[in-house]
Amino acid sequence: xxxxxxxxxxxxxxxxxxxxxxxxxxxxxxxxxALLGINLVLRRFSMIGDGLSHVGFGAxxxxxxxxxxxxxxxxxxxxxxxxxxxxxxxxxxMQGDAAIAILSSSALAIGVLITxxxxxxxxxxxxxxxxxxxxxxxxxxxxxxxxxxxxxxxYAVCYHPLFSITFDENFAAATGTKASLYNMxxxxxxxxxxxTGMRLMGTLLxxxxxxxxxxxxxxxxxxxxxxxxxxxxxxxVCFILGLILSFLFSLPTGATIVVVxxxxxxLFSLYGAIVK
Numbered sequence: 001x002x003x004x005x006x007x008x009x010x011x012x013x014x015x016x017x018x019x020x021x022x023x024x025x026x027x028x029x030x031x032x033x034a035l036l037g038i039n040l041v042l043r044r045f046s047m048i049g050d051g052l053s054h055v056g057f058g059a060x061x062x063x064x065x066x067x068x069x070x071x072x073x074x075x076x077x078x079x080x081x082x083x084x085x086x087x088x089x090x091x092x093x094m095q096g097d098a099a100i101a102i103l104s105s106s107a108l109a110i111g112v113l114i115t116x117x118x119x120x121x122x123x124x125x126x127x128x129x130x131x132x133x134x135x136x137x138x139x140x141x142x143x144x145x146x147x148x149x150x151x152x153x154x155y156a157v158c159y160h161p162l163f164s165i166t167f168d169e170n171f172a173a174a175t176g177t178k179a180s181l182y183n184m185x186x187x188x189x190x191x192x193x194x195x196t197g198m199r200l201m202g203t204l205l206x207x208x209x210x211x212x213x214x215x216x217x218x219x220x221x222x223x224x225x226x227x228x229x230x231x232x233x234x235x236x237v238c239f240i241l242g243l244i245l246s247f248l249f250s251l252p253t254g255a256t257i258v259v260v261x262x263x264x265x266x267l268f269s270l271y272g273a274i275v276k
Contacts, residue, residue: 028148034235037214050207051100058111131202131254
């Protein structure tokens, strides 16, 4: 493919309204996921995104049957699930991975049963499972912008307390930081990010968007701030590159973005090993 032909195809790509919507939503979700992924990975709670996405599928199936707006219905349910996971981990004498496994498997099973009882899998639910850039409506984009803005602003405001509880929660609590409050805020932000990204990436592919950028940045960066900056840049670049490649080669968008993140992780890991 010649350079001029490539630029011509890219011009066609970014002329589509649905691509512009996907670009806006994708960049915002990538930024939110990259930021939260650092805290979740460092606290060994990285699979919460996968667990909450399965809860989201159950919520979407229920909303479809009852005729509610899918995203509007999923947001409160996923937020409740995030708080319940946190409660199980802190008060229920249950490790984080066990709490995630219980909720995610139960919600997925309930979602499948609801779908089966309502006449089987329809196109809209299928797009939620695997993602679809065509499914992002103007209303979805506006809601995603609003939710992402809340996540980014809250993260910026709570940056230092979140940093403290990530590395030493007991010490942070001893110095006056309300660890339980900021754990709830982190759970809330994660739930909002997962719900926002489900329309684009799908419930089965949103979790890698949270995990990969943080792990990739940690291969080469030594400071927390360096990891934050590198993770954000990596996440956005991988999303845009994955979106372009999926268009050029007619590939599933969500899966392509995840594979690009995987390749980036491999390259950064190789570079990190060589530099050491």
